[in-house]
Amino acid sequence: MRPTDLTIAEGLAALERRELSALEWTRACLEAIERLNPRLNAFITVTAEQAIAAARASDARRARGEAGPLEGVPLAIKDLFCTEGVRTTAASRMLEGFVPPYESTVTAQLKRDGAVFLGKANLDEFAMGSSNLTSAFGGVENPWKRADAPELRLVPGGSSGGSAAAVAARLAPGATGTDTGGSIRQPAAFCGIAGIKPTYGRCSRYGIVAFASSLDQAGPFARTVEDCAILLRSMSGHDPKDSTSADRPVPDFRAAVSRGVKGLRIGVPREYRVEGMPAEIEALWRQGLAWLRDAGAEIVEISLPHTRHALPTYYVVAPAEASSNLARYDGVRYGLRVAQQGDHLRALYEATRAEGFGREVQRRILIGTYVLSAGYYDAYYLKAQKVRALIARDFAEAWKTVDAIVTPTAPSAAFAEGEKQDDPVAMYLNDIFTVTANLAGLPGISVPAGLDAKGLPLGLQVIGRPFDEEGVLAVGGAIERAAGFRAAPEVRA
């Protein structure tokens, strides 16, 4: 088997048996990146030299018997995680040349456990988008092709589009992502791979360029649920440098994947049957529930009555926080500065921010500034916070009767570049099934469950109780086993 086809679990086993070295695995990935990244644009920065050096060091550690849990696993890192000494752009011109002098906690933990970083993956600018098209470094091509129109460039989803495309195209066996409204789960679904957003607070946000602080959460991508579990364990844990990180033990997520669903009660929210959802997705959803029933779970219809308010609530809360979080990009201390000699401070701000931020980021900063303004705060921000509490309460009610909730991940398969670009609201609808988990802080996974008639992958989402990633992984694992998803994208190593 070629190293690029290995899952993380397989690769770790091969490393353990000395059938593969970290250097071989890393080289295979780097070669695939060299060959395919010019087309896919999944990476903004490739750190080949550092990766080779890290892989050699990893092999040396393994030889000394000091192998960590991720020893020698090559990974793509979403370019929103600050990496010490390696340019971190957030896919924005604003941070085009920014080299952080510090490492994010999540990436530091991955390194601690032996992972090898291949480079920094493309994303929507400041993680704002569902297509990866807002990146200042260009869009990412989804490695999957529509059977009826193989010439079309499809989007990988977003915002973690580069991470998802890299894993799907076998440029890396795993990747990090962040998920504020669906930015892990939707691209995972569009690219036919697995991706989990853990409970808010499970992974430290320290060193991750902030989009919306109360919603942002890091998580892994991989081609299997088990691989996601392996990565998540290294990424998780309490961090005193993040006041919102949860001080609770990190369980053995990997063990949960094969636990099965016998006796579990699976909720199906009736409000998620939205108008205009393709029949294929509806059918796949029913199929997924049937698989779980066959595996011993009980399917229960539930109600999450405030679901229809989730998207507008999200698009008030997230831009509000973003408008404040992005105020620091002002051209004064680091990053882009656009100014003429003799300009006043205000001219420096205006020129820097007009040139440094793309249109979608500017749109969200304006929306966020508006909803926090005097006279509008109560009607928008405060109201949204109240609705957010109601949405969380809907879930809390549901957990009294069910153990997990299963929904489609996204209302469509991957779309083509240009298809939704002129209508921001149509674009925002991509997040309709995913934002609720962010608003309520719940763990959610997307698992590839089948292909649509045009040969594009579709995902199912499992949402669980707070800090019950194990339950989510167990249900996701059961869907994965039943679906037997083996399809691979057109473009791959």
Added chain:
Amino acid sequence: MSYVIEGTTGPWEVVIGLEVHAQVLSRAKLFSGAPTAFGAEPNSQVSFVDAGFPGMLPVINRECVAQAVRTGLGLNAEIHLWSRFDRKNYFYADLPQGYQISQYAYPIVGRGSVEIELSDGTRRKVGITRLHLEQDAGKSLHDQHPTKSFIDLNRSGVALMEIVSEPDMRSPEEAGAYLAKLRQILRYLGTCDGNMEEGSLRADVNVSVRRPGEGFRTRCEVKNVNSIRFVMQAVEAEARRQIEVWEQGGTVEQETRLFDTARGLTRSMRSKEDAHDYRYFPDPDLPPLVLDAAWVEGLRAALPELPDARRARYMRDFGLSAYDAGVLTAEREIADYFEAVAAGRDPKQAANWVMGDLFAALNRTKRDIIDPPVSAADLGALLDLMADGTLSGKLAKEVFEAMVDTGRPPAAIVEERGLRQVTDAGAIEAAVEAVLAANADKVAEYRAGKEKLFGFFVGQVMKAMAGKGNPALVNEALRRRLGRPEV
């Protein structure tokens, strides 16, 4: 006795409220581990959090919270066990995050009060509305380069307490007394060093005027006044300006003003229309601040005795006058010094020495009570030497001066200079004998009834003994030898 300004159309009353920014005394900043020392090289005390780098997050400094709670307790205020940090959003070059983390809607400390005393002895309470924690901004330096502004972020993220009073003050004197009292309490608590020159304590002064008996009129805020004297001057200047506006038929507009200390006038900084929309909202990086009631009680139990209580105790237990007790409790360090001297000794005598000789010595040597030329233990030992008769009061003064000059303990000076007072009855008798013999005429006058000559004989004997005669023994010997004057 209320303060009134006579305008051309009648009397005006002044209404004053203060917002005081007090820098929390702590080693580290409010949300980062960076140090807070004053006067360091520019940008040498800045963490990536303070500089607003991408992905950096605030983590609350527990000691700063404790200091705010201690201050709240010292102001007899409610401590809110649940409070919250908000972001105050505005752009400025020395505000790296583009927002200040503050407590807008839910401050850590609620209502309290401070009692002030005026020069005529009247006492009144000034209400405290709230106290909240917030970060300081950095500093813009516009005078370092002809075309550039420089930014120093050393102060960025330093913890401040904003202490807001009720509009309870009615005269410049009351405003000054309130700020002085607040400063005294903060220094007693050790929660702020109160150093106004270094900017550790600064006041925004809200002033309005009204006709006696009226409700409140529009107020103006005079920003960043940095001494007690300037606060009093700013109140008067602003009140007179507003009176003139009203009396000329105008309307006072709500605005922010600055006090020009050189000209003694306030001038407009920005009007209400130009006021920022700060877009306050809860900081999503920080969970609500929840305090444990037992922890607060622990802080309460460990609170030092505050100036009012200490002053009352000095009057009650030591029999000191209100004035003396006030002087001795003005600063915690003075009171501590005094109590160390007074312990086990005569408190009135200790008070006299501290306020008299010690204060004079501090002035003369330009040292302060933190670093006095004579330690409290040495001064106490000097008092002991007087009590046991080793030194007379006069000798003690001489020894004290030598202590100031040399820094040596009194016993050593007494030994070295042979200043021990003479208590040998024989030597005293001999000196008395000699003085009486040399002044036979005066002895006769005394015996004839000129009683006040007694002091003359005492002086002559002491002089003969080079000041070392034990005054009590000299008196006794003289009385015995002179007998009672005939009346």
